[in-house]
Amino acid sequence: MKPDEPLDLDSLIACPVCDLLHTDAVIPVGSQARCHRCHTVLMTPRSQAMTHIVMLATTSLILMVAAVFFPFLDVTAAGLERHSSVMDTILAFSTGLLMPLSFAVAALIVVLPTLRLVAILYTVTPMAIAYKPWPHAKAAFRLAESLQPWSMAEIFIVGVAVALVKIGGLATLKLGPAFWAFAALVIVTALKDTFMCKLTVWKTLEHRSPR
Amino acid sequence: MENAGTSQPPLTARAAGLVACTQCGRVHDAETAECRRCGSVLKSRDTTSLQRVMAWWVAGLIMYIPANLYPMLRTTTLGKDTSNTIVGGVIELVKHGDYGVGGIVFLASVIVPVGKFFAIAYLAFSVHRPDTMHNKARQHLYEVVEFIGRWSMMDVFVVAILTALVQFNIVLAIHPGIAAICFALSVAFTMLSAQSFDPRLIWDADEASQP
Numbered sequence: 001m002k003p004d005e006p007l008d009l010d011s012l013i014a015c016p017v018c019d020l021l022h023t024d025a026v027i028p029v030g031s032q033a034r035c036h037r038c039h040t041v042l043m044t045p046r047s048q049a050m051t052h053i054v055m056l057a058t059t060s061l062i063l064m065v066a067a068v069f070f071p072f073l074d075v076t077a078a079g080l081e082r083h084s085s086v087m088d089t090i091l092a093f094s095t096g097l098l099m100p101l102s103f104a105v106a107a108l109i110v111v112l113p114t115l116r117l118v119a120i121l122y123t124v125t126p127m128a129i130a131y132k133p134w135p136h137a138k139a140a141f142r143l144a145e146s147l148q149p150w151s152m153a154e155i156f157i158v159g160v161a162v163a164l165v166k167i168g169g170l171a172t173l174k175l176g177p178a179f180w181a182f183a184a185l186v187i188v189t190a191l192k193d194t195f196m197c198k199l200t201v202w203k204t205l206e207h208r209s210p211r
Numbered sequence: 212m213e214n215a216g217t218s219q220p221p222l223t224a225r226a227a228g229l230v231a232c233t234q235c236g237r238v239h240d241a242e243t244a245e246c247r248r249c250g251s252v253l254k255s256r257d258t259t260s261l262q263r264v265m266a267w268w269v270a271g272l273i274m275y276i277p278a279n280l281y282p283m284l285r286t287t288t289l290g291k292d293t294s295n296t297i298v299g300g301v302i303e304l305v306k307h308g309d310y311g312v313g314g315i316v317f318l319a320s321v322i323v324p325v326g327k328f329f330a331i332a333y334l335a336f337s338v339h340r341p342d343t344m345h346n347k348a349r350q351h352l353y354e355v356v357e358f359i360g361r362w363s364m365m366d367v368f369v370v371a372i373l374t375a376l377v378q379f380n381i382v383l384a385i386h387p388g389i390a391a392i393c394f395a396l397s398v399a400f401t402m403l404s405a406q407s408f409d410p411r412l413i414w415d416a417d418e419a420s421q422p
Contacts, residue, residue, distance in 0.1 A: 012238045014231030017350070018414040019223040021231075021238065037221055038350050038414065042236065073376060080379045088375045101392050104399075105371045108364065138250050145234065149357070149402060152364055158315070159368030165312040166304065166369065167377055202235035206248040 013199070015040055042199055049195045050128035056192035057117050057124075063185040064114055070178035073160075077171035085178060086110065113151040113189070119144035120192075123201070132208055141201060154186045223414075230255045233411075260409040264335050267404035272328060274397035282388035284370060286377075294388065297321065297366065320366040320394070323359055327401050330356045331408070338412045349413050356405050363398045367391055 013024040015035035022042070027033045033043040046052070068086045075082045090106040123141040126134045160182075164173055224231035229238050230253050237248040246253055282294035295303060297320050304313035330352055337349060370391045377385040 009229070009238050009240070012229075013236045014224040014229075014238050016231070016233045016236050017410045019225055019231055019411045020414075021222050021224055021227060021229075038347070038410075073372075075376045077377070077379050077383050080382065082376065082378065084375050090371075091375075101367070101371075101387065101395060104395055105368065109368070142234065142249060142251065149361055149406070152361060152368075155362055155365050156368045158362075159365045160372055162312055162316060162365065163369045163372040163376070165309055166300075167373060169307065170383060171377065198234075199236050202237075202249050206235075206237075 013042065015042060044197050045200050046195050046197065049197065050124050052195045053124050053192055054121065054128050056188050056195070057121050060185055060188045060192065061114070061117050063181045063188060064110070066181035067178050067185055068110055070181060071176035072178040073176055074174040075171045108150060108152040109156045112147050113153050116144050116147040116151050127204060127208060133205055138205060141205065145198065153182065153189065157183055157186055225255050256411060257409040260407055260412065261335055261338065263407035264331065264404050267400045267407060268328070268331055271397045271400035271404060274393045274400060275324060278390045278394035278397050281390040281393065283366070283390045283394070284373065285386045285388055287384045289382065296390065297394065316366065319362050323363050324397065324401065327356055327360050331401065331404055334408060346413055346416070350410065353408065353410055353413065360402050360405055364395065367395045
């Protein structure tokens with residue numbers, strides 16, 4: 001294709017990372033389309049992706065409720081026992097100077113991941129059940145995409161493991177149900193993200209939105 | 212997927228007089244201000260990108276200094292106070308023989324943040340000196356920085372968990388130190404710095420060098 005030829009904009013797609021133009025072909029389900037120059041994955045459509053996303057995101061939301069309110073860890077030291085839930089972890093900083101930190105921790109491990117799941121469900125569920133997306137679905141999906149780096153549930157789990165080792169010598173510990181709910185949440189969320197192909201979701205949204 | 216620009220030079224959206232959306236890949240005429248597919252603001256190249264990268268980078272570095280000088284954790288055992296900085300916490304873990312966990316904490320709280328400062332600075336400066344390192348290598352470096360940077364938040368979560376769990380009045384209590392806030396801010400600022408970087412800048416030299 002030469003630059004001076006008239007271009008049909010609908011048949012083109014540009015790599016979001018390096019700006020290289022590609023012709024927008026239909027990608028067979030289960031295969032990957034990569035950028036020619038920088039090898040960024042452009043599209044990886046999966047079969048039944050929307051149904052899977054809805055199921056897995058709903059599962060994640062339910063697990064999140066369990067993870068936040070069920071007992072997370074039991075600590076025993078010098079005959080004293082203490083139960084704590086994720087809620088307590090968040091409230092731990094809520095005194096004095098370190099209050100802003102408690103807000104940040106709450107946001108990173110509970111509020112933002114939950115918001116992201118809700119935004120994804122809002123975008124995808126109507127399209128999976130009926131056909132047309134709900135109003136503001138585009139804004140919801142943009143929000144979900146921008147929240148991705150700030151949802152840190154998986155990092156929290158590794159932090160728990162390190163904390164367990166750190167106080168291993170000072171106290172005895174028992175893992176509660178919420179810990180396992182959180183671990184499952186991390187796995188289910190990661191599984192859901194493998195079904196999410198950003199470009200395909202955007203193309204579907206555009207295709208099904210009223211003009 | 213077929214590359215529209217198989218003949219040299221690589222045909223980018225900008226070279227074709229178009230503007231592409233970095234969110235969804237849709238291609239538009241150069242004057243379009245908002246993406247028709249996803250509603251994102253369109254810019255052929257983010258001209259303020261490097262300024263924002265450096266501003267967040269400096270903010271992150273400023274916060275990183277007190278994060279290392281002040282205590283991260285304050286442990287009170289029977290009226291005796293001991294404070295630990297980030298590096299002090301790692302040394303303590305190694306002294307107890309927990310080499311594995313000590314290594315993870317050292318990696319997440321020292322190597323990754325320091326490496327990230329160098330990597331972002333290198334990426335920003337090499338935009339104007341394109342032949343220092345191959346484009347693909349710089350693209351990989353950028354992806355690694357984006358992917359790994361968030362994991363530094365782990366130490367903040369460790370502090371949150373320990374503070375919530377270990378509260379046994381005078382027998383044993385752990386309190387967060389001021390460095391926890393500084394470190395959390397430093398990680399957030401460097402994440403924003405990396406997100407401000409426009410990876411298309413890495414590839415523009417490629418276009419210019421092949422007439």
